[in-house]
Amino acid sequence: MWSSFWRSRDRFSLDQLSYLTDQLAKIQVVTDDNKDFVIEALRSIAELMTYGDQHDSSYFEFFMEKQVMGEFVRILKISKIVSVPLQLLQTVSILVQNLRNEHAIYYLFSNQHINYLITYSFDFQNEELLSYYISFLRAISGKLNRNTVSLLVKIHGDEVVSFPLYVEAIRFAFNEENMVRTAVRAVTLNVYHVGDDSVNRYISSAPHTDYFSNLISFFRKQSMDLNKLVSHTLINPGPDSTSTIIVAIDEIEDNLYYFSDIVSAGIPDVGRLITDSILMVLIFPLLLPSLRISIDNVRNLT
Known part of the structure; x- marks a missing residue:
């Protein structure tokens, strides 16, 4: 199956996107035998979605219809190979950074898939994985505004009671790596500049x-x-x-x-x-x- 990865399909076609998502859906567990395909598929989907955002809205319509974000989460759950979450974090970071359509960003931030990835128990003993994770948080924070932030917080009444992006970021505020600390500062400043009163009350409360x-x-x-x-x-x-x-x-x-x-x-x-x-x-x-x-x-x- 993996040998036909690019066979008879345009690399940047909707047909290729369909093929990749279909093949990912067939994978029941990520092993050493199929990990290379999974990694390349995740990387290629990021490329295809970036291309589609600039040229053809039907790419993202397909992405939503097939619930590809949910598929990403499923792949993460069935993989114990560190290179897969590395690529998955990079793929989602690329999507968040490069998608310019506001509707696309709203979709990515909805359905709690992003919050699931934020709160997932990654092995942060792996320094490279931590670096990718912090970059992922920074990419998300770069898209925050008064509308998108509401998709990433949990509200009870008029008060924010949970904000995983902020809470998980400041966990690494005093990491020994200066690059990690710098990225965390960027995340927090992006949060502080949103200007949402309920978020401000949350971060300034015990x-x-x-x-x-x-x-x-x-x-x-x-x-x-x-x-x-x-x-x-x-x-x-x-x-x-x-x-x-x-x-x-x-x-x-x-x-x-x-x-x-x-x-x-x-x-x-x-x-x-x-x-x-x-x-x-x-x-x-x-x-x-x-x-x-x-x-x-x-x-x-x-």
């Missing part, structure tokens, strides 16, 4: 408020680590000391810009959370005692 105090605590640790690094370098300079210090300073500077961007998003409660955390975590315990010591030293000199 337990999600812990994120902002943890941000300042993380910044404090970075600053103290930089201080130790500089002190150590003065005593034992090494060939890479300067570059290491510059990297540490750049990360601290990035965080300061991030704090500014959060406050600039114009969510009053979030702005207060940031400023209050700065006071409680940085100013009061660190700067004020330092000022007091300086004043005492001046008095002793006089």
Whole structure:
């Protein structure tokens, strides 16, 4: 079956899309024998849907009719081979990023398939998989507005009670990889700039408020680590000391810009959370005692 992958069909035809989805539907479990076909089929479907979005609306009509997003979820469930979820996340990311038709985006975000993928228990011990997952979250956040965000949250009454995209993203806010942390910041800023009052109340209510105090605590640790690094370098300079210090300073500077961007998003409660955390975590315990010591030293000199 797999040898006829491209045989007698135009690579960018609706016939090819139909063939790929039909063959995927026949797969009962992903094995070493069929994984290459599954991966290539997922990759090709992303290409075909991007092509169709630009040239022929019937591609997406077929995509909806055959419930291909549901098929993606099914494939994920029956696969234990890490390369398959890698490709699936990349495929959905490509779809989200490249589909320009608003109706198509609304469809992708509906039916809870996206939220299922967001909350799926991927093996994040695999660094490559984590990277693809974070890119997937970032792609989704790039399509957020007041209309699309309603498809990704659960509402009870007038209040948001669940927002998997945001909650899962901030889980990795303090990951050791700077690229992951940067992507998480992008996701959160996209959320903050949506301007939805119910979403704003959600992110500024417990337990999600812990994120902002943890941000300042993380910044404090970075600053103290930089201080130790500089002190150590003065005593034992090494060939890479300067570059290491510059990297540490750049990360601290990035965080300061991030704090500014959060406050600039114009969510009053979030702005207060940031400023209050700065006071409680940085100013009061660190700067004020330092000022007091300086004043005492001046008095002793006089």
